[in-house]
Amino acid sequence: MALDISGISASESKSGSLEWVAIAIGAIILIGAPFAVYPVFLMELLCMALFACSFNLLIGGGGLLSFGHAAFFGGGAYIAAETAKMYGFPFELAMLAGIATATFLGLIAGLIAIRRSGLIFAMVTLALAQAIYFLALRLPFTHSEDGIQAVPRGWLLGVVDLKNNMAMYYVCAGIFFLGYLLVRRVWKSPFGQVLRAIKDNQPRMISLGFPVDRYKLINFVLSAALAGVAGSLKAIALGLATLTDVDFSTSAAVVLMVLLGGLGTLMGPVVGAIITVSMDEYLAGIGVPVPVVIGIIFVFIILVFRRGIVGEFLYYLNRFQSRGRA
Amino acid sequence: MSAMALFGQLLLGLINGSFYAMLSLGLAIVFGLLGIVNAAQGAFYMLGAFFAWMLGQYLGIGYWPSLLLAPIGVALFGMLLERTIIKRVYNLDHLYGLLLTLGLFQIIQGLFVYWYGTSGQPYDNPPGLTGGHNLGFMFMPNYRAWVVVASLILCFGTWFAIEKTRLGAYLRAATENPTLVRSFGINVPLLVTLAFGGGVALAGVAGVLAAPIYQVNPLMGGNILITVFAVVVIGGFGSILGSIVTGLVLGVLEGFSKVFYPEASNMVIFAIMIVVLMAKPQGLFGRER
Structure with a gap:
C-alpha cells in the first residue's frame, strides 16, 4: 500500500461546497481569534x-516525504532576522530576503534530493538539513546557541506599526490565508494533477513525455519557498531566530503535524499544527517530556490512525454520502 | 602539524568509521529483509552504552561481561519491539516504517533524557586496557586499539556469516523472495526477527565500545544516526561489504578533515554525499531496486 494521500481527490469530487464552508468558517475564526486567545501565541x-x-x-x-524541511524554515528565519536587525531592512524586504534564501536553498537541495525517491529521498533531505544545521552552528552571524534575538518588527508598508500585537497578528493571518489558498490552488491545478500522476506511475509519465524531474523540482522549490515564508514571518513576529528553527526536531514536528491532521488533506496540516503547538505549550508547562509524547503519538498514528483527523473525517463523510446516493 | 596529532585524529576517525560501519551494517541487514529503514538504530546504539553503564552502576558488573550482556539486552528489546510493533507496518508503504521507527527513537531517547539529563555519564576504560604504547610516530591508547580490532573482527564476522554460511544463505534468499523461501519450510518470520535482533545488537555493541571513549549520553544516538544515514546513502544499500568499507573510509576522511580544517569536519560526509548523489545516485555499491 502506498502512502495514503487519497484525501485530495476525495475532497475534490464530493465535498467541494463543504470545503468552501470550512474555509469561510476558518476565515471568521482567523479574524475573531485574537480577541479570545493571546495574539503572540496565535502568531x-x-x-x-x-x-x-x-x-x-x-x-x-x-508523495515526497522530506525529513529536512526545517532547513528552509530556519534558513528563511535566520536571514529575515539578520537583515531586519543588522541591516535595518523594512518588514517587506526582510521577508523577501528570507524567502529568497529559502528558495535558493530549496533549489540546491531539490537538485540533489529529487535524484532519489521514497526512503532514500527522506534520508537525503535529512542529511542536507543537517549540513545546514552545522552551517548555522558555525557561521558567525547566527550567534550559535544564542541565535538572533530582539529582531525589530518594523512597519508594514511604512504606515502600520507592527509593534502592536493586533496589527502583527492580522499580517500573519493574511499571509497564512494566502499561503493556504496557494497550496490549494497548486493542488487543484493541472500542475498538481501531473504531480500526482507522477507519484502514481512515474514510468508512464516519462513515456508520455512529461519532464518528470522538472515537475518534482518546481514543486520542491515551491514548498521550500513557502517554508521560507513561514520561517521569515516567525522570525519577525516573534523577534527570534535560533538553532531550534533548523534543528531536526522542527523537521520531525512538521511531519507529525501533517500526519496527525491527515496526509494529503488541505485542512489537515492546519488542524495538526493547532493541536501540536497547543500540546507543546501545555506539556512544557506541566513538565512532561514532550519528545516522548510526540513519539507516542507518532507510533499511535501509524499503527491505527493513518488517515489522520481530517482524513478520517473525509473518509466517513464520503462513505456516508455515497451510501445516501446508492 | 605534528605527526602525533595527525595519527591521533586518524585513529579516532577509524574508530568512528567502525561505528558507522556497524550501524549501517545493521541498517543494511534490516533494509534488505524488510525494506524498512530503521531510524531507531541510533537509539539502540545509545541503549547499548546505557545498558553497560547501568550494569556497572547498579549491579557492579564490569566492562567485559557488559560487552556481552548489554548487546543481548539490546537485541532482546529490539526483537520485542519488532514482534509487537514494527511488524505491523511490513505491508504498508515503507515510509510508514521509517516514521514508526522514528517515533520509537523519540520515545526511547526522550525517556533517557528525562531520566538522566543531557550532561552524560562517564564510563571508565576497562582494567587491562588502560594506558597505551608509544609507537614512535604516535601514542596508541590500548583501549582504542582494542576498539578498532574488535569492530573490524565483528564487521567482517558479520560479512562472513551472511555471505558464507547456511543461515546467511537463507537470509539472502529470504531477501530475494520471502514467499519462495517460506514454501521450502523455512520459518521466515523467525528469521526476520533474528536478523532484526542481530542488526540492533551490532548497534548495541558499538554503543558499549563507544562508552569509554565518549561519555554515555542520551543524545549520542541522534547525532550518529544522521551521519549513518548519509553513509548509507553514499554506500548504497546493495552490499554488506560495501557498507563496511564505506563506513570505515568515511570515518577516516572525517578524521583527516578534523586535522586540516576542523570547522568543516562535520560537513565532509554530507559534502561527499552530495557529490556521490550527483555522480551515481544509487550509491557507490547500490543496486537499483
Missing part, C-alpha cells in the same frame, strides 16, 4: 500551520 501557531502547509504541498503533491 506562532499560524507560522507553524503555514510551515505544515508547505510540507504538505511537497508530500501531497508528489
